[in-house]
Amino acid sequence: xxxxxxxxxxxPPLVNIILLSIIGALTVLIIIGTVYxxxxxxxxxxxxxxxxxxxxxxxxxxxxxxxxxxGRMRIPLSNxxxxxxxxxxxxxxxxxxxxxxxxxKIDDFRAIAIDYFSxxxxxxxxxxxxxxAKKEILKQYNNNxxxxxxxxxxxxxxxxxxxxx
Numbered sequence: 001x002x003x004x005x006x007x008x009x010x011x012p013p014l015v016n017i018i019l020l021s022i023i024g025a026l027t028v029l030i031i032i033g034t035v036y037x038x039x040x041x042x043x044x045x046x047x048x049x050x051x052x053x054x055x056x057x058x059x060x061x062x063x064x065x066x067x068x069x070x071g072r073m074r075i076p077l078s079n080x081x082x083x084x085x086x087x088x089x090x091x092x093x094x095x096x097x098x099x100x101x102x103x104x105k106i107d108d109f110r111a112i113a114i115d116y117f118s119x120x121x122x123x124x125x126x127x128x129x130x131x132x133a134k135k136e137i138l139k140q141y142n143n144n145x146x147x148x149x150x151x152x153x154x155x156x157x158x159x160x161x162x163x164x165x
Contacts, residue, residue, distance in 0.1 A: 063093045075114050079122040086157040089150045098148035112140045
């Protein structure tokens, strides 16, 4: 069997010393970190955080996120116009069961909003009462949920394209 040439070379002792020193230092750091993690209390604040200052979460209970998975909806209106609408709302990311229910109900939420606006009479489409629409859609969303409630909804896009021109 023929020997491979690069295996014949002997590694200088200095390289071995440097590599063993690095491995030893990393091992010591891992041991210190593990011991510290075991001793540290579970509800203590993080030692450091990545990202912009002021954006770090103080506790697990403050993890509020915005659900915007409904996307931009194009809703045909009763007067042949078209409405472009995006709906978003806050939710607690810590409640995994509720978060999963929200993800499953995306199509239902879209259908509720489309049905609400497409059923409005033409005279109400001229000046849409956003507050009344938000209240009614919020009520219908919460009636459709079993594991939690939505506290508020926001229209991030609301544009009516008039088809009469």
